Amino acid sequence: MAIITVSRGSYSKGKEVAEKVAERLGYQCLSRDVILEASGLYHIPEIKLVKAIHDAPSVLERIRGGKRGYIAYYKSALAGLVQKDNIVYHGLAGHLLLKGVPHVIKVRIIADLEDRVRNEMRQEGISEQAARSMILKDDQERRKWTMSLYGADPWDSSLYDLVIHIQRFTVSNAVDFVCRTAGMDQFRTTRESQQKMDDLALASRVKAALIGLNADVDVISEYGNVLVFAGTDDRLARKIRGKIGSLISDIDGINNIEVHAGAPSE
Amino acid sequence: MDANVLNGEMILVMAMIGLAVFLFIVEWIRVDVVAILMMVSLPLLKLVTPTEAFIGLSSNAVVSIIAVIIIGAGLDKTGLINKLVGPIVRLAGESPSRILVAISLAIAPISSFMQNIGAAALFLPAIQRISRALKIPISRLLMPIGFSAILGGTLTLVGSSPLILLNDLIIPFQLEPFGLFSVTPIGMGLVASGILCFVLFGRFILPQGTQEDDFAEEKLDADEGGLLPEVGDAYELRTPHDFTHYREPIRVEDLRRRYLVNIVATTEPPDYKLFSPPMDTVIRSDSDLLVFGREKDIKRMADNEEIIIKQEMEAFKDDAADHASGTVEAVVRPRSPIEGKTLKQISLRDRFQVAPLAIYREGEIYRAEIGDLPLRVGDAIVLHGTWKRLQVLQAEGSLLFTTPVDVETMRPEKATFAGLWLAVALMMILVFKIQLSVCLMTGALGMVITRVLSIDEAYQAVDWRTVFLLAGLIPLGIATEKTGTAAWIAQTVLATIGTVKPIVLLAVIGVLTSAFTLVISNVGATVLLVPLVVNMALAANTDPRMAALVVGIAASNSFILPTHQVNAFYMGPGRYRSTDFLKAGGLISIVFIIVMIGMISLFYGV
Numbered sequence: 001m002a003i004i005t006v007s008r009g010s011y012s013k014g015k016e017v018a019e020k021v022a023e024r025l026g027y028q029c030l031s032r033d034v035i036l037e038a039s040g041l042y043h044i045p046e047i048k049l050v051k052a053i054h055d056a057p058s059v060l061e062r063i064r065g066g067k068r069g070y071i072a073y074y075k076s077a078l079a080g081l082v083q084k085d086n087i088v089y090h091g092l093a094g095h096l097l098l099k100g101v102p103h104v105i106k107v108r109i110i111a112d113l114e115d116r117v118r119n120e121m122r123q124e125g126i127s128e129q130a131a132r133s134m135i136l137k138d139d140q141e142r143r144k145w146t147m148s149l150y151g152a153d154p155w156d157s158s159l160y161d162l163v164i165h166i167q168r169f170t171v172s173n174a175v176d177f178v179c180r181t182a183g184m185d186q187f188r189t190t191r192e193s194q195q196k197m198d199d200l201a202l203a204s205r206v207k208a209a210l211i212g213l214n215a216d217v218d219v220i221s222e223y224g225n226v227l228v229f230a231g232t233d234d235r236l237a238r239k240i241r242g243k244i245g246s247l248i249s250d251i252d253g254i255n256n257i258e259v260h261a262g263a264p265s266e
Numbered sequence: 267m268d269a270n271v272l273n274g275e276m277i278l279v280m281a282m283i284g285l286a287v288f289l290f291i292v293e294w295i296r297v298d299v300v301a302i303l304m305m306v307s308l309p310l311l312k313l314v315t316p317t318e319a320f321i322g323l324s325s326n327a328v329v330s331i332i333a334v335i336i337i338g339a340g341l342d343k344t345g346l347i348n349k350l351v352g353p354i355v356r357l358a359g360e361s362p363s364r365i366l367v368a369i370s371l372a373i374a375p376i377s378s379f380m381q382n383i384g385a386a387a388l389f390l391p392a393i394q395r396i397s398r399a400l401k402i403p404i405s406r407l408l409m410p411i412g413f414s415a416i417l418g419g420t421l422t423l424v425g426s427s428p429l430i431l432l433n434d435l436i437i438p439f440q441l442e443p444f445g446l447f448s449v450t451p452i453g454m455g456l457v458a459s460g461i462l463c464f465v466l467f468g469r470f471i472l473p474q475g476t477q478e479d480d481f482a483e484e485k486l487d488a489d490e491g492g493l494l495p496e497v498g499d500a501y502e503l504r505t506p507h508d509f510t511h512y513r514e515p516i517r518v519e520d521l522r523r524r525y526l527v528n529i530v531a532t533t534e535p536p537d538y539k540l541f542s543p544p545m546d547t548v549i550r551s552d553s554d555l556l557v558f559g560r561e562k563d564i565k566r567m568a569d570n571e572e573i574i575i576k577q578e579m580e581a582f583k584d585d586a587a588d589h590a591s592g593t594v595e596a597v598v599r600p601r602s603p604i605e606g607k608t609l610k611q612i613s614l615r616d617r618f619q620v621a622p623l624a625i626y627r628e629g630e631i632y633r634a635e636i637g638d639l640p641l642r643v644g645d646a647i648v649l650h651g652t653w654k655r656l657q658v659l660q661a662e663g664s665l666l667f668t669t670p671v672d673v674e675t676m677r678p679e680k681a682t683f684a685g686l687w688l689a690v691a692l693m694m695i696l697v698f699k700i701q702l703s704v705c706l707m708t709g710a711l712g713m714v715i716t717r718v719l720s721i722d723e724a725y726q727a728v729d730w731r732t733v734f735l736l737a738g739l740i741p742l743g744i745a746t747e748k749t750g751t752a753a754w755i756a757q758t759v760l761a762t763i764g765t766v767k768p769i770v771l772l773a774v775i776g777v778l779t780s781a782f783t784l785v786i787s788n789v790g791a792t793v794l795l796v797p798l799v800v801n802m803a804l805a806a807n808t809d810p811r812m813a814a815l816v817v818g819i820a821a822s823n824s825f826i827l828p829t830h831q832v833n834a835f836y837m838g839p840g841r842y843r844s845t846d847f848l849k850a851g852g853l854i855s856i857v858f859i860i861v862m863i864g865m866i867s868l869f870y871g872v
Contacts, residue, residue: 192514223524223570225634241630254525255566258634265638 001187002182003087003197005100007108007154010138011116011123013019013166013174014109018090018220020175025182030081031091038077044210049074053092069211071149076208079201085189096150097158101200102193105181108160109174112167128244195223202253209247220264224255229263237261272754279313279751284734285851290786291727293475294302298731299785301738310496311734314744322740324774325734326703327431331381331736333706334424337688338380339727340733343679347388352562357398361379362402369393369411370464374418374457378425379688380727383600383831388414390597391668392710399452405473408840409850410464413825417858419821421445421453424702428783428792428821433702434740435796438747439804441811446695446702447708452819453708455865459857460574464850471850474840497593497623497648498560498592499503499635500530500586502576509551512627516571519800521547525567526633527559529648530621533581541585543618545637554777558593558623568823593623598645601731604664609647610637618659620651628843644828663726668839680718687712732789739793747797756801768808768872769863772816773798776859784829788821811870825851825860 008014012164015031023028035053052070075097082089082098095106112134120131146154158162162181164174166179181187189197199221206226207219215236218229229242230237241259246253282304289300309319322328341347350372358368371390377385384690393411397404419426423433423446432444449639464472510516518529522545531541535555549555553571557564568575579586598605604612609622625632625639626646632639641647648666649656661668692710694700715720746752766774775795782791795817803813824830828847836842866872 098380110739120650225523227634255563256634258632259640260632260635262638265635 001103003083003085003089003104003106003180004178004179004188005081005098005106006088006090006178007093007106007160009110009116009142010135011119012109012111013089013171016105017109017164017166017173017174017178018088019184020124020171021178022088024175024179025086025088027086027088030078030087030089032076032182034081034089034091034163036079038073038079041077042073044070044073068149072204072208072211073119077198077203077266079204083197083201085194093146093201094151096146096152098197098200098260101197103187103189103197105162105178105187106160107178108154108157108163110163110165113169116203128164135182147260170183198253199223202251206248206253206257210244213243215240221251224253225255226254227264228257228259230259231263232261234261247253273749274531275313275749276751278311279745279749280697280755282308282311282313282742283746283751286739286790287786287794290790292582292848296731297790298735298738303699303738304742305734305738308741308745312747318744318795319741322434322737322739325703325737325740327427327434327675328737328739329703330424330430330530330706331427331732332692333379333710334379334430334734335384336710336719336724337706337713338384339724340684340710340718341380341688342384342388343719343723344678344684345678345682346681349381350376350679351725354547355392359848362400362406363399363468365396365402366407366410366464366468369407369460370414370457370461373415375526377415377418378421378453381732382415382419382426383835384808386420386832386835387666388601389415390666390836394668394839396594397437400603401864403474405840405846406468407462409472409833409835409842410461410468412836412840413464413850413854414457415826415832416822416830417453417457419453419822420456420762421450423449424706424771425449425453426788426822427732428788429818430702430742430794431736431789431792431822432818436745436794436800436814438744438797439810441798442692443812444811444815446692446744447817448821451869452815452862452865455569455861456819456858459861460854463854463857467853471853473846481618482834498527498558500579501557501559502579502586503555503557503564503566504574504576504723505549505551505553505555507551509572510548513532515548518543518549521567523634525563525570526560527557527563527567528621528623528650529555529557531556531582531585536828539581539585540613542655544616544623556582556586586651586852589653591650593648593650594656595626595646595648595668595839597668597835598641598643598647599664599666599856600643600835601729602641603645604641604663605643606640608638608640609750614659618651618662619655620649620659623648623650626838631832641646642838643831643834646838648839651709676716680716683716684713684718685720688715731755735787735789736782739789739854741798743793746794750799753801753805756798756805760802760805766806767810768803768806769867770814771803771806771808772866772872773859773863775802775813776820776823776862779817780823780855783821783824784827788830792817792821807846809870809872812870813865816866819862820859821854823862825854825858827851 006014006018035046035049039049046228049070078097098104116135117128117132120135121128122130135139143156146152152159162177164177165176202224203219203221203226207217211215215230220227228240230240237259244257244259248257272695286300286304289295290297299409305319308314309316319494354368354372373389389411393407394404397407414500423429429449483819521527521529529543531539532543533539535552554609562839563573567573587592614620614622625636627642687709690712691705693703694705694708708726713719714724744853777793778833782795796814799813799817800810826848833847
């Protein structure tokens with residue numbers, strides 16, 4: 001009764017761990033499904049989404065905030081999918097997108113660099129140097145991505161509940177650890193924690209619905225009371241207030257919605 | 267003054283004017299601080315002498331405004347004006363137009379003897395009561411009445427800061443000073459045309475309170491306590507004995523955030539009652555809760571958290587009764603010390619033990635996380651508490667209550683004295699022709715001596731911001747004149763536009779002043795423009811006194827943006843948006859200039 005996010009680098013065997021955990025616990029395993037869901041929900045070509053959420057934003061995109069829109073769509077789709085619980089998700093930024101939900105177990109699987117280089121060489125048929133630079137470049141790209149969007153370094157172990165280094169531990173050891181963690185009391189889904197998950201899903205949905213206004217807003221929800229924070233721009237707040245009614249009309253579960261200036265207090 | 271050549275000093279003065287205007291617009295520092303900056307930097311730059319720099323503090327204008335504020339406070343304290351409001355309303359009957367005309371006609375002369383904002387504040391509670399009782403949307407009353415308060419400021423020479431300043435500003439030109447009622451005909455024309463505009467075109471230029479609003483007013487009427495539908499009603503609930511079992515502790519704050527309900531009192535076993543419990547109070551088992559909220563929210567909470575709604579009040583029967591506690595709307599007054607702060611920062615709940623339920627701002631209602639909203643002038647905060655605690659809050663003075671809660675501190679028995687001293691001051695001005703400041707200060711002193719208000723209350727009433735704004739900008743006017751800058755600008759402008767008819771010149775001055783007053787405050791506009799226009803008028807063979815008068819009056823032509831204090835103040839209670847001011851204010855501003863010029867040419871034959 002939990003949501004497990006597995007964060008992984010290339011050739012770290014994280015995917016394998018995730019799939020085996022899902023199999024053993026009888027959970028649903030999600031990865032690409034989120035992209036399909038987002039693309040279906042918000043009518044965006046898959047390829048655009050993949051590009052947007054995988055590559056670090058360019059300077060231009062950082063200025064226009066273009067990627068934020070895709071991230072919001074992705075987050076909304078992800079939150080909607082994991083809301084029903086008993087999920088293993090191995091994909092981008094699960095630990096960041098689902099922050100604040102008590103029954104989310106954040107796992108990171110890392111592998112020894114030398115092992116990864118060897119795997120890359122075998123897979124792509126390239127020299128050791130080329131493989132090494134490829135892997136390092138990929139890691140760097142991921143790092144830039146999370147840094148620019150969340151201000152968090154994926155290599156910061158304090159972001160996770162469990163960091164497992166696949167070298168002396170085997171994949172099946174890792175599966176054991178994760179499954180045992182999932183059985184612990186503190187990760188059990190409670191009414192309160194499910195409420196937090198529902199609120200996160202609702203807030204993400206509202207935020208995604210507001211993307212069309214080209215506004216970088218913060219949205220939080222507590223027990224269906226949604227607050228949209230429009231930052232310091234009064235005009236933006238007014239614009240949102242004027243249009244929000246029609247934009248959120250098909251979102252269920254909103255008890256009250258207000259647009260405030262400023263930013264959330266936490 | 268002739269043969270004016272641009273010199274270094276003039277450039278320096280213009281730079282200082284530019285700096286002042288810039289700072290007025292961007293508001294990096296408050297306008298009165300800008301004025302003090304001028305007061306200090308002008309003598310340092312040797313543009314004025316040190317004596318001239320501070321001469322504003324002893325000027326007729328500043329002393330007059332201090333006295334006017336004290337007299338206004340005295341009138342307020344005795345409830346003299348409130349007594350006038352009752353009969354006026356009865357005379358007006360129930361027709362919205364007649365009520366509008368009656369209150370506008372009442373507020374205008376009052377506003378001509380006190381600060382406009384003071385008069386506006388005084389009338390707000392009465393207007394709200396009338397709106398509720400007669401089911402007239404408040405938005406249809408408040409703006410016209412606020413405008414009348416501003417227009418009323420042009421009825422006498424002490425009605426508004428620009429006019430009070432006027433005589434001081436024309437001293438250097440050796441022009442004959444204006445009398446107290448020199449402006450009255452023009453002011454009357456302005457007030458009459460303003461009211462007429464709203465009576466004739468009110469339905470087109472005023473927001474027409476929606477159907478929903480009207481319905482809300484009806485619901486209000488059913489409850490004399492004056493509850494607001496968005497805030498809901500009082501309910502008593504009880505937590506079961508296993509309420510705290512197997513769950514995280516639930517605090518008052520949690521319930522507020524989750525369900526937008528307000529716990530205004532709880533019981534603690536055995537029978538201790540805790541009112542306005544701190545937000546982090548943990549809700550216990552077997553305790554009674556007095557809760558404010560909308561029915562649907564209360565029900566949602568009761569279902570989710572397994573709390574029982576009682577059919578009627580039991581434990582809090584007496585406390586929730588109308589005589590013990592109530593819900594009031596309190597407005598953040600202009601220049602309130604809490605402006606810009608949040609309710610959390612001022613610890614309103616802990617200090618006064620009243621519970622804020624909602625905030626109205628620009629037609630929006632805020633119910634969630636209101637503790638974190640930085641407050642603005644005109645925000646109407648809905649508060650619940652016992653009358654005693656609300657009185658303490660009212661006495662503190664940063665909020666203006668629209669429902670009277672403080673009856674004890676009023677001194678109605680002194681009303682005769684207050685009226686008497688106002689009459690004495692007026693008599694001295696009109697009959698004995700003594701200087702304005704002396705007469706008004708006599709009236710103020712009389713009120714203190716006859717204990718209409720104590721001298722400490724008088725000191726507290728004085729608004730230092732206005733005093734220093736006036737006093738600090740006067741040396742800038744002196745510098746503009748002394749260095750010949752005003753003359754130079756005037757000649758340059760006239761040389762560019764060529765000769766114009768006096769009436770056209772005055773109209774242009776009127777438009778210019780109206781524009782300035784919107785961005786750099788009425789006092790700033792007056793101080794900067796009077797020396798300028800007097801010089802222009804002299805050069806163009808127009809009556810310089812009339813040019814100065816146009817500036818003094820047009821400085822009150824501030825309706826298009828809610829920048830005037832009165833407009834900012836009425837914005838929250840009237841649920842207005844900026845665009846509402848644009849629409850109604852646009853019309854009034856145009857009519858203002860036409861009527862002003864018309865009346866001047868009629869009465870002074872320009």
